Amino acid sequence: MKKFVALALLAAAGSSMAAQNNVGSCGWGSKVFQGQSGIAPQVLAATTNGTSGNQTFGITFGTSGCTQDGVVSSSWKTAMFIDGNRVALARDAAAxxxxxxxxxxxxMGVDKADRALFAATLKNEFAVVFGDEHVAANLKSVLAANDRLAVYATRI
Structure with missing residues (x-):
């Protein structure tokens, strides 16, 4: 029985992570498990939102921390692009x-008006961004520290 429960939890984790971008930022589940990391809190938050329907209700009516003007986005494209082009990105960032x-x-959806600053920031912070194997996380931190570019940090 324990093996069945473990397999069910792993299957739910995989499907919920594919359907949810790390739970999202609204609904009861994201509020109850806010700040917690790992598979279990994500699965429990997604399950809470999914089984009670509160996230759908929240988005529809602007409750539970949800808004109606949100943009559906995914950071997986950015992470895959960075991982697949790390060497070429490092070369371009250095230049x-x-x-x-x-x-x-x-x-990442960087506005054209912000692209020169984006490129200059990556050049200036090259050692931080490309200093280890955590390029995406490092880039996110560098962008978050810049008032004008911070909005793009959420897209990684």
Missing amino acids: GQGENLDALAVV
């Missing part, structure tokens, strides 16, 4: 320009 850096800006 402060290049087609891979431009492509990253497009994938």
